[in-house]
Amino acid sequence: MKHPEYNEFAKFCLHELIELQDDFKSRYDIDGYEDWFYNQSNGLLTFSTEEDQINFRYLLAGTFSKRSNTWKWSWDNENIMPEVKKEVSSVKNFGYQSEFEKLTNGCFESDEEEAWELTAITARLTKGIGVYRPASEDLLTFMVIQEFVDNETAQAIKDKYVECGAHEYRRRAFVCNHLNYRDKIGFEESFETYENMQLEDDDDFQDWCNECEKVRQKEDGWNDNSMAFADIKVICEQCYFDMKELNLGYR
Ligand SMILES: [Zn+2]
Ligand SMILES: [Zn+2]
Incomplete structure (x- = not known):
């Protein structure tokens, strides 16, 4: 059964995300880059075209499997490195306080639309500035962008x-x-x-x-x-x- 308050909250977050995402895309023109690369160890998402690059710090909200139609929160996934999931536990804590089961169950049957909702909730609760979901075959990865990182700082992190x-x-x-x-x-x-x-x-x-x-x-x-x-x-x-x-x- 769906919780009516939860539904309202999820919808609100999704609307908020749509605005956030427009702003994010127009500000950084991420669709204009040829390549993207993310690194779970250092928590950086990089878009690049040859030498030209832009970096962001990101969190991994969770993954959606098209094969099994399940959502799995990153905090429930031991294959995901701590750097990109530790802050996502704040979503679970909020879920316990609000008694929103979808935020406290590690893995459950779902669909792609709901995966976006859960990502939108994560974006709101972690003060994300946008989201990114690279195209892939079976396993969709939902990332919440936390902040822009200038190239010098990104290099210092990578070093x-x-x-x-x-x-x-x-x-x-x-x-x-x-x-x-x-x-x-x-x-x-x-x-x-x-x-x-x-x-x-x-x-x-x-x-x-x-x-x-x-x-x-x-x-x-x-x-x-x-x-x-x-x-x-x-x-x-x-x-x-x-x-x-x-x-x-x-x-
Ligand atoms: Zn070693
Ligand atoms: Zn020694």
């Missing part, structure tokens, strides 16, 4: 990620060259870390081994000598936490 052979594309981490996947040699972090934590713009995951720590203390901090001894390398965030687990067994 904080690395391609890892084992873990694909992840945030970067800096470790001393001695750390590996076999030996327990200590794990000295520059600050206490946990998986999927938010980092400030100028913070990075950093750690070094016991030997490096001895040299660092002898040299009274990081200087040319202690840096040369550490011989810092870049690894991915997941590798970092795997090494942390090996050394500290913290999990």
Whole structure:
């Protein structure tokens, strides 16, 4: 059974989205670009034509499967990276407060029109500036655009990620060259870390081994000598936490 208040709210959000979307499209001319690309790890959606590009921060509201006719919220989907779904849980919380079941059921039978409604609700509740749904065969992805990101900032965000052979594309981490996947040699972090934590713009995951720590203390901090001894390398965030687990067994 449909909740009458819910229906009204959904309709209101959909109308609001139509206006929002007109404004978004005319302001940024996203249909004028040849290519698009999105990255769930860093949360950036990029439209480009050769060198010319425009970037946005986006959230993934959910996906609609044309094969099974089901909607699945991103927060219910473990294949979706945290960066693009963590804020979508505010929609679920609102659903609990308002007793709107469609916002609290992770996955249910639906249709494409309703998928747009759910996306419109997400846009309203997360203060989105527009939506984007790339054309695809079976699985439709509904994205809510959060904000425009200038090219310099977008590059700075992209620079904080690395391609890892084992873990694909992840945030970067800096470790001393001695750390590996076999030996327990200590794990000295520059600050206490946990998986999927938010980092400030100028913070990075950093750690070094016991030997490096001895040299660092002898040299009274990081200087040319202690840096040369550490011989810092870049690894991915997941590798970092795997090494942390090996050394500290913290999990
Ligand atoms: Zn070391
Ligand atoms: Zn890795």
